[in-house]
Amino acid sequence: MPQQMSVAEEIFQFVREPIDARAIVENLKAPEDGAVVVFDGFVRNNFKGQRTLYLEYEAYEAMAFAKMREIGAYMREHFSIHRVAMVHRLGRLEIGETSVLIAVSSAHRAAAFDACRYAIDALKRGVPIWKKEYFADGAVWVEGEKPSQQAISAPSSSTL
Amino acid sequence: MLVRVLFFGQLKEIVGASQEEAELSEGARLEDLFERYGRRFPKLAEFRESIAASLNREYADWRAPLASGDEVAFLPPVSGG
Numbered sequence: 669m670p671q672q673m674s675v676a677e678e679i680f681q682f683v684r685e686p687i688d689a690r691a692i693v694e695n696l697k698a699p700e701d702g703a704v705v706v707f708d709g710f711v712r713n714n715f716k717g718q719r720t721l722y723l724e725y726e727a728y729e730a731m732a733f734a735k736m737r738e739i740g741a742y743m744r745e746h747f748s749i750h751r752v753a754m755v756h757r758l759g760r761l762e763i764g765e766t767s768v769l770i771a772v773s774s775a776h777r778a779a780a781f782d783a784c785r786y787a788i789d790a791l792k793r794g795v796p797i798w799k800k801e802y803f804a805d806g807a808v809w810v811e812g813e814k815p816s817q818q819a820i821s822a823p824s825s826s827t828l
Numbered sequence: 829m830l831v832r833v834l835f836f837g838q839l840k841e842i843v844g845a846s847q848e849e850a851e852l853s854e855g856a857r858l859e860d861l862f863e864r865y866g867r868r869f870p871k872l873a874e875f876r877e878s879i880a881a882s883l884n885r886e887y888a889d890w891r892a893p894l895a896s897g898d899e900v901a902f903l904p905p906v907s908g909g
Contacts, residue, residue, distance in 0.1 A: 709909050725908070728836055728901055731885040732908075756908060768909050788909060796882070796901070797908025798837035809838045810907035815880045817887040 679753040680736040682729055687755050687766040696751045701773040705780040707788045709768040711761050715801045715810070725758045725767060728796040732756075735795045738820050739787055747783035749774040754787060756797060767799075786823060793819030829854060829896035833861065837904045839879070842871050852894060858883065859890040861900060872902075879904050 679692070689708055696704055714720055740752050751773040761767055770787045774780035791797075793813050800809050813819075833850050835843045843865070850861060858881050866873030881888050882901045894900065 726836065727908070728834065728882075728885075728903065731882060731901070734885055792909040793906070795906065795908050796836065796903050797906055798904065799907045800837070809841075809904070811878070811905040812907040813905055814878050815887070815903050815906045 676753075677751050678740055679755065680733060680740060681755045682727060682733065682758050683755060684757065684759045687757055687769050689766055689769050692753050692755060692769055693771050696753055696771050696773045698750055698773060700775065701750050702775050703777040703780045704771055704773045705777070705784040707768070707770040707784050708766055709788070710766045711763050713763045715803070715808070718803050720763065721802045721804065722760055722762050723802060724760050724800045725756070726798055726800075727756070727758055729758075732795045732797055735820060736791070739790045739794070742790070742820060743772070743783045743787060747772075747774075747786070748776070748779040749783045752783075752787075754791070756791075756795075758797075790820045790823055795820075829856075829894070831861070831894055831896070831898045831900055833865075834899065834901040836901065839872060839875065839902050839904050842869050856894050857890070858888060858892045858894065858900065861894065862890070862902065865902075875902075875904060 693704055693706055711723055736754050743749055749772050753771040756768045770784055772780045772784045796815055800807055829852055831850050834847045840846050880903045883892050884899050
């Protein structure tokens with residue numbers, strides 16, 4: 669008898685190995701859904717025009733994991749979605765490798781698009797993760813925004 | 829009272845450690861703790877406006893009072909994604 673594959677309704681994860689985007693997305697598809705929207709963020713080959721060799725991500729993992737779960741809860745509350753996967757890689761990444769994958773399934777596309785857009789914006793502004801870019805002649809910690817709870821709980825994004 | 833202090837990103841490099849234990853007097857607030865580190869590491873003080881503080885893994889106000897056993901972190905501008 670074939671084994672029934674267990675399917676997670678929600679995945680929040682930090683990983684140190686390559687992210688298998690295809691497997692995550694396939695696993696997210698439920699028969700009753702009609703759409704999956706995926707955001708696949710990968711390592712760019714330059715930083716403000718300077719050639720990047722590789723980069724490193726680090727996180728305040730305990731807090732970051734809790735904040736990702738809060739983003740998931742907000743998505744369920746505000747968008748008519750079904751499954752959510754949010755996976756972020758840490759450690760050293762090479763050019764072109766996926767650093768973050770967010771996938772949202774839904775019966776209809778609009779909710780999935782809106783929820784996915786909210787999720788990546790909230791992650792970038794509200795989850796304690798940092799990246800360091802390495803160049804031939806040095807390295808720099810990339811400074812995004814001052815992190816805030818508001819980015820997660822009261823987003824001002826144009827999608828809402 | 830004793831609190832645990834965590835540093836990330838650039839702040840970790842300035843301080844030269846990812847975490848420390850800090851002994852504080854009763855009634856101390858988050859901002860007092862940061863000021864103390866700012867005196868030890870003047871470069872850290874320059875970040876005051878661009879960083880957020882967390883208390884027991886939640887974003888916290890700089891005026892939040894600390895208690896023994898608390899976990900404090902100073903969070904420089906984030907760049908995940």
